[in-house]
Amino acid sequence: MKYRSKILLPLANGTLLFSLWATSAEQSQAIEIIDLDVDVELQLLMDVSGSVSHQEYLLQRDGYAQAFSNDEVQQSILQGELGKIAVQLVMWSGENQQSIMADWTLIDSVESALDFSSALAELARPFWHMTGVGSAIDFGTAQFADNGFSGNRKIIDVSGDGIENSGRDTQLARDDALTEIDTINGIVISPYQSVSDFYVDEVVGGENAFLMQVDRFEQFGDAIQQKLSYEISGDGIPPQATRVSVPAPGSLYLSLMGLILVAAACKRNKEK
Incomplete structure (x- = not known):
């Protein structure tokens, strides 16, 4: 049949x-x-490794939850071209420790945003071990396939307070991910420049990519609200953010081919 x-x-x-x-x-x-058309397919990769205390976990979880009850975040969703996004939250720790805590959800109204906020506020922590950022990105990238949505943009948003000490090489995972999605943004929760440098060099990349940094988990809630507003709207980057110019692999390939063609043309001109 x-x-x-x-x-x-x-x-x-x-x-x-x-x-x-x-x-x-x-x-x-x-x-x-x-698939259902949406403005953005947005995945939140939330760090719950061992360096994150229980209180810090709650500040981070509640920051995500409160963001979707925030007027600015809701308006950034509803004022999009289609007025709807799909969002998923994954918590991660070590190499084989990733858990889908809130699966792909359509947000197309204030009510659905508030429902999603309420769901996040009830989530219990699944892990508290090593820091496998690259493995988390690998896991997250795979979740975009056959998820029931077709977004104009596909974005992974990684939070974290430390550098990789477990699992897949992060830079390789990022480069592979950028063949499938548009952008990986980051928010570092640490006062240390080494963590920020790691995110700039190995985590963040793609179209209009940016990194935000806060010193303490107490600052996370306000920062993530601002971050999500800009991320969803696609209207530039937040004032406190750092733009990260790491093009997607396809862009690198096109640039390389362009240089090869220019060099070939110059050689032909010299031979005439």
């Missing part, structure tokens, strides 16, 4: 209710998948 069409009622929790129409019992079976 062949099935045609589908869609389509996006529910508040991001689930899609599909409606299928059968055409003929003699025809071969085929189901066409149509």
